[in-house]
Amino acid sequence: MKAQILAGPPVAAALLADAAARASRLPALPHLVIVRVGDDPASVSYVRGKARKAGEVGLRNTVHALPEATSQAELLALIDTLNRDDDVNGILVQLPLPAQIAEAAVLHAIDPRKDVDGFHPLNVGELWAGRPALTPCTPAGIMYLLAHHGVQVAGARAVIVGRSHLVGRPLAALLLNADATVTVAHSRTCDLGAVTREADILIAAAGCPGLITPEMVKPGATVIDVGINRVVSIEGKGHLVGDVHPDVADVAGMLTPVPGGVGPMTVAQLLANTVRAAELQHAVRSDVALPETGVVGELAR
Numbered sequence: 001m002k003a004q005i006l007a008g009p010p011v012a013a014a015l016l017a018d019a020a021a022r023a024s025r026l027p028a029l030p031h032l033v034i035v036r037v038g039d040d041p042a043s044v045s046y047v048r049g050k051a052r053k054a055g056e057v058g059l060r061n062t063v064h065a066l067p068e069a070t071s072q073a074e075l076l077a078l079i080d081t082l083n084r085d086d087d088v089n090g091i092l093v094q095l096p097l098p099a100q101i102a103e104a105a106v107l108h109a110i111d112p113r114k115d116v117d118g119f120h121p122l123n124v125g126e127l128w129a130g131r132p133a134l135t136p137c138t139p140a141g142i143m144y145l146l147a148h149h150g151v152q153v154a155g156a157r158a159v160i161v162g163r164s165h166l167v168g169r170p171l172a173a174l175l176l177n178a179d180a181t182v183t184v185a186h187s188r189t190c191d192l193g194a195v196t197r198e199a200d201i202l203i204a205a206a207g208c209p210g211l212i213t214p215e216m217v218k219p220g221a222t223v224i225d226v227g228i229n230r231v232v233s234i235e236g237k238g239h240l241v242g243d244v245h246p247d248v249a250d251v252a253g254m255l256t257p258v259p260g261g262v263g264p265m266t267v268a269q270l271l272a273n274t275v276r277a278a279e280l281q282h283a284v285r286s287d288v289a290l291p292e293t294g295v296v297g298e299l300a301r
């Protein structure tokens, strides 16, 4: 039996439709600001994709493209301006940053109520405390995809391969909050296959092409491929491959493709987070109580 392929775009469209409907009920259209430093081709292409999608669903968006040589002080000054601007609802600083800028300093500087990446330590802490406000886009998009396809998370054994702060760690928290039994494996894990074979839900987020092979997968498991690896074929053509070997489709029950799986969910969730951030900010200004928002909703009171 071949795995059911879970295509991202139709599910992303459902998430975007919901976000657009919520945006239309706000007093002003949500405004996302994306900051990119330098000209890394992958970053340029991702940022272009995010801005295009924002425009398609009718959100306001602004891209600040700063030169490679931008100093940390200059970037922090821009973030400070954006934090103070009531017309800005969401701020995303595209990663990775050039070596002269400390990522942690930047992530600490973004107003947690505008932190649509969910990377500020306050949002990270709230997530791990089980009171999520703004949650990282790729993990939240994966949770939406699982729910959309009726994948049972509560009680399931989930194994995540990869422990990055973009994906592995926050996804572990979200799955735990949804009552899964969670294991986080990584490059130092002994007998990785024995660990992954236990998984009802297996998430590959290691950045290692073809890492997950069929014998590492429990028959019928749901396999989520977060890998975005650019490889060049013998003919010299560049293309994207995931962390999951194609033959896993013969063993898994459900499988996300690369491209066209998790990537589009990430972008959709970023825009949903922007609407969420705008809702939080308007609720604080008009003193409307919003449930399930944790400390972030109360910061400005």
Ligand SMILES: Nc1nc(=O)c2c([nH]1)NC[C@@H]1CN(c3ccc(C(=O)N[C@@H](CCC(=O)O)C(=O)O)cc3)C=[N+]21
Binding pocket: 045, 046, 049, 092, 093, 094, 095, 096, 117, 137, 138, 228, 240, 258, 259, 260, 261, 262, 263, 264, 266, 267
């Ligand atoms: N502050 C920050 N937040 C991020 O969320 C963030 C980041 N920095 N830095 C880089 C990673 C990577 N990332 C992707 C988003 C969409 C696709 C995506 O749409 N992928 C398409 C294909 C795109 C292509 O062809 O290149 C797909 O999988 O179908 C991929 C990767 C967000 N990231």
